[in-house]
Amino acid sequence: MRTTIPIGPYHPLLEEPELFRVVVEGEKIVDIDWRTSWNHRSIEKLAESKTYDQVIFLVERVCGICSTSHPIAFCNAVEDLANIEIPERARYIRSIVAELERIHSHLLWFGLAGHYIGYHTVWMWAWRYRELVCNLFEQISGNRQSYAMMKIGGTRQDIKEEDYSRILKTMDELEPKVNMFIGAVLDDPVLLARLKGVGKLSKEDAIKWCTVGPVARSAGIDVDIRRDYPYAAYDRVDWKVIVQEDGDVLAMAVVRLLEILESIKIIRQCVEKMPQGPIAVEVPEIPPGEGIGVEEAPRGECFHYVRSDGTNCPARLKIRAPSYVNIPCFRSRFIGERVADIIIILASVDPCYCCTNRMMRIDDGTGERTLTEKDLLKLSWEKTERIKNKFKGCSRSKLLE
Amino acid sequence: MGNNNHRLSGIKKWGFKKSPWVFHLSTGSCNNCDIEILDAVTPRFDLERFGILLVGTPRHADILLVTGVVTVQALPRLLHVYEQAAKPCMVVAIGACACSCGIFDGGYHVVGPVDKIIPVDVYIPGCPPKPEAIISGVVKALAKL
Numbered sequence: 369m370r371t372t373i374p375i376g377p378y379h380p381l382l383e384e385p386e387l388f389r390v391v392v393e394g395e396k397i398v399d400i401d402w403r404t405s406w407n408h409r410s411i412e413k414l415a416e417s418k419t420y421d422q423v424i425f426l427v428e429r430v431c432g433i434c435s436t437s438h439p440i441a442f443c444n445a446v447e448d449l450a451n452i453e454i455p456e457r458a459r460y461i462r463s464i465v466a467e468l469e470r471i472h473s474h475l476l477w478f479g480l481a482g483h484y485i486g487y488h489t490v491w492m493w494a495w496r497y498r499e500l501v502c503n504l505f506e507q508i509s510g511n512r513q514s515y516a517m518m519k520i521g522g523t524r525q526d527i528k529e530e531d532y533s534r535i536l537k538t539m540d541e542l543e544p545k546v547n548m549f550i551g552a553v554l555d556d557p558v559l560l561a562r563l564k565g566v567g568k569l570s571k572e573d574a575i576k577w578c579t580v581g582p583v584a585r586s587a588g589i590d591v592d593i594r595r596d597y598p599y600a601a602y603d604r605v606d607w608k609v610i611v612q613e614d615g616d617v618l619a620m621a622v623v624r625l626l627e628i629l630e631s632i633k634i635i636r637q638c639v640e641k642m643p644q645g646p647i648a649v650e651v652p653e654i655p656p657g658e659g660i661g662v663e664e665a666p667r668g669e670c671f672h673y674v675r676s677d678g679t680n681c682p683a684r685l686k687i688r689a690p691s692y693v694n695i696p697c698f699r700s701r702f703i704g705e706r707v708a709d710i711i712i713i714l715a716s717v718d719p720c721y722c723c724t725n726r727m728m729r730i731d732d733g734t735g736e737r738t739l740t741e742k743d744l745l746k747l748s749w750e751k752t753e754r755i756k757n758k759f760k761g762c763s764r765s766k767l768l769e
Numbered sequence: 770m771g772n773n774n775h776r777l778s779g780i781k782k783w784g785f786k787k788s789p790w791v792f793h794l795s796t797g798s799c800n801n802c803d804i805e806i807l808d809a810v811t812p813r814f815d816l817e818r819f820g821i822l823l824v825g826t827p828r829h830a831d832i833l834l835v836t837g838v839v840t841v842q843a844l845p846r847l848l849h850v851y852e853q854a855a856k857p858c859m860v861v862a863i864g865a866c867a868c869s870c871g872i873f874d875g876g877y878h879v880v881g882p883v884d885k886i887i888p889v890d891v892y893i894p895g896c897p898p899k900p901e902a903i904i905s906g907v908v909k910a911l912a913k914l
């Protein structure tokens with residue numbers, strides 16, 4: 369017998385509204401379907417009514433966790449459009465902020481993943497050490513999240529010399545903790561039994577479903593925008609792309625944890641090598657044209673496309689967020705798995721649902737439509753209006769004939 | 770009867786103040802406010818030491834924490850959740866979005882801020898508000914009782 373389990377849209381497990389319909393036969397999952405857009409805020413359209421400078425604050429709010437990835441991708445796109453070369457110091461600052469964000473995002477994920485499989489201590493610990501990064505952000509930018517550090521042509525704020533030592537100290541504090549987490553994951557027989565081989569994504573499927581970021585890297589695909597299309601200061605420091613082969617939940621956890629160590633490495637080098645100089649260049653008028661910008665967000669490639677018509681507002685902004693690309697791979701990962709593993713497989717791609725809310729449904733093409741009270745009233749009023757127009761100028765007696 | 774009622778409400782009030790249970794609902798947020806709420810229950814801020822507990826259903830909740838603008842698609846759900854919540858129920862609007870639509874004002878999928886739909890007791894501004902601000906907002910909501 370088939371049963372459908374709805375997860376969402378407002379489900380205690382999900383931070384944000386999202387609906388998964390999981391079809392099960394007994395304990396086995398046979399199908400999964402996905403509904404979205406409770407969080408759709410019409411950002412792309414709103415961007416057309418804001419100036420380039422304002423759009424940065426808007427795209428910062430596409431997703432709260434990647435709140436520096438979207439601005440960097442947007443700035444990259446506009447800089448590509450207008451051929452702006454940013455100062456060297458700004459490159460390093462961008463890298464530092466983006467890597468700090470990766471650390472806090474991966475720790476956040478690790479904590480939640482621990483919580484989902486019943487390791488509540490892991491949740492509390494990971495979030496506690498994440499606070500170190502939040503504190504650092506508060507010191508550097510003035511805010512724990514949504515740092516507003518990016519600007520077309522450079523950065524909006526500088527990282528002061530007196531903050532360097534604090535950054536390095538925090539990295540020294542974090543590194544042993546992350547190593548402890550890695551040890552805990554790799555040595556724990558329960559975790560291995562629980563996560564190994566669960567929600568497997570084969571390399572072919574990873575390519576077929578166009579996955580990006582840690583999900584693709586965990587399945588043996590060696591992609592990383594930071595290395596392949598270098599931006600900021602990534603080509604000036606020494607680091608490596610973490611790739612695993614298995615594509616299961618365990619591999620995804622390992623990729624993320626090892627990436628934290630790489631991020632720490634990048635931040636240390638950036639702080640050491642940070643050149644002196646200006647943090648932003650004067651931005652000329654934005655000429656008509658098109659530009660694209662990519663950024664490796666904690667969840668994968670974040671893509672922005674900007675078209676300009678020569679005014680001070682973009683004529684079109686297109687955003688492709690990584691979670692939107694990664695979630696469809698559930699189709700191949702869920703089928704055949706057990707009900708108890710639903711939640712950890714859902715969590716394994718580190719889905720950020722507010723990035724995936726792309727549209728407003730008007731007609732979904734199935735012929736099904738839900739009419740609300742407002743729709744019915746509108747239909748009724750429109751009908752009256754039509755009849756009124758039809759009989760305009762007719763006398764009452766003629767109407768009654 | 771009247772006295773009884775009064776006494777009951779006294780007990781209710783006492784229970785409410787000592788251990789308010791909160792339900793969190795995102796009607797169109799960017800996730801940041803939601804993360805800060807979760808942050809408030811993790812070790813650094815540890816809301817639970819005040820008896821404040823995050824619950825999984827509005828039926829158990831004394832306080833609704835609403836984040837984000839209200840979108841067209843979330844509107845019926847918000848009303849539904851509000852109807853389900855046992856009264857008296859406080860509503861706290863968290864973040865610039867929930868208070869005033871913030872930067873998303875004017876979007877085609879945006880209905881309005883939360884207080885356009887349901888009565889709001891406490892507004893916590895900020896984008897996102899820091900966990901300290903959220904805690905202080907919840908405490909202010911309790912003081913209103």
Ligand code: SF4
Pocket residue numbers: 429432514797798799800801802836837838863864865866867871895896897898
């Ligand atoms: S107030 Fe700011 S942080 Fe909170 S949901 Fe709105 S945009 Fe995000």
